[in-house]
Amino acid sequence: MKITVKRVRDGYGSNWLCDNVEVGHSLKALPPSGVFTSRPTSRDFLLIAGGSGITPVMSIAKSALAAGDGDVVLFYANRNDSSVIFSNELNELAAKYPDRLTVVHWLESVQGIPTVTQLKNVLRLFSSYDAYVCGPAPFMAAALTALDQLGFPRERKHHERFISLESNPFDIEDALAEPDSPELSTEEITSAAAQSPPRTFRVQGQVAGAPFDHDDWAPDQMLLDFLLSKKLSAPFSCRAGECSSCMFRVVEGSVTMLHNDVLDDEDLDDGFRLACQSVPESEELTISYDF
Numbered sequence: 001m002k003i004t005v006k007r008v009r010d011g012y013g014s015n016w017l018c019d020n021v022e023v024g025h026s027l028k029a030l031p032p033s034g035v036f037t038s039r040p041t042s043r044d045f046l047l048i049a050g051g052s053g054i055t056p057v058m059s060i061a062k063s064a065l066a067a068g069d070g071d072v073v074l075f076y077a078n079r080n081d082s083s084v085i086f087s088n089e090l091n092e093l094a095a096k097y098p099d100r101l102t103v104v105h106w107l108e109s110v111q112g113i114p115t116v117t118q119l120k121n122v123l124r125l126f127s128s129y130d131a132y133v134c135g136p137a138p139f140m141a142a143a144l145t146a147l148d149q150l151g152f153p154r155e156r157k158h159h160e161r162f163i164s165l166e167s168n169p170f171d172i173e174d175a176l177a178e179p180d181s182p183e184l185s186t187e188e189i190t191s192a193a194a195q196s197p198p199r200t201f202r203v204q205g206q207v208a209g210a211p212f213d214h215d216d217w218a219p220d221q222m223l224l225d226f227l228l229s230k231k232l233s234a235p236f237s238c239r240a241g242e243c244s245s246c247m248f249r250v251v252e253g254s255v256t257m258l259h260n261d262v263l264d265d266e267d268l269d270d271g272f273r274l275a276c277q278s279v280p281e282s283e284e285l286t287i288s289y290d291f
């Protein structure tokens, strides 16, 4: 087990890890989660990585090679040859799997930033493979456009976005601050309570194999907070709408999302929402974490 950390200017997590963690320290971590994985492994994989976007892609490559029997093609773009993360490990893998792994390096210092047309010219050779994309936003946009134009269907096109946290997770005062809420006078509160009894919503589904059905979800409570308050092991990480670890699918009903930096239009059309940013909209909601 290992993690890869690339120091990012002003990054909260990467700088803390690089500056503080030493051999012998213990860190508490959430378990791996998400759907950017190599399942099923019995496929041919087209992996498209830019810079540090190689980190999840490398895991997929190794899993696919170890557990599957298909081809693995890695298109890997970097600024120059000294910025290639995992170059030794990739050489070793290529030597170990000469018939199954092909690594195509693209160096900006030599070839420039890859355009959609250039990407299409390479990727079209593998149009029946399952594609996985991870990298900086402009690189991902070009790669996803190339895949779209080559006719890759939704179910064979996967991508992972990484976004830095916007607020400082080490700032305890910030983290404990009460969310802003409009101030109401005692009179307003009393008359509001008299007019409208507390309203709650019903939500049902399954989390980690545990079925649930509750009807006391408050209108201003995030779905993730509600599920956790019921001792359900709903997945999450950033709690800020920036990582998609808490993603679920709406089976019936609807929610309102307050913030979303990760799900794109296709995800939303497929019914995916972020539990850490969802408040109730319909009277009843059925959700699934099985996708």
Ligand code: FES
Pocket (backbone or CB within 6 Å): 235, 236, 237, 238, 239, 240, 241, 242, 243, 244, 245, 246, 247, 274, 275, 276, 277
């Ligand atoms: S936990 Fe990160 S988006 Fe919800």
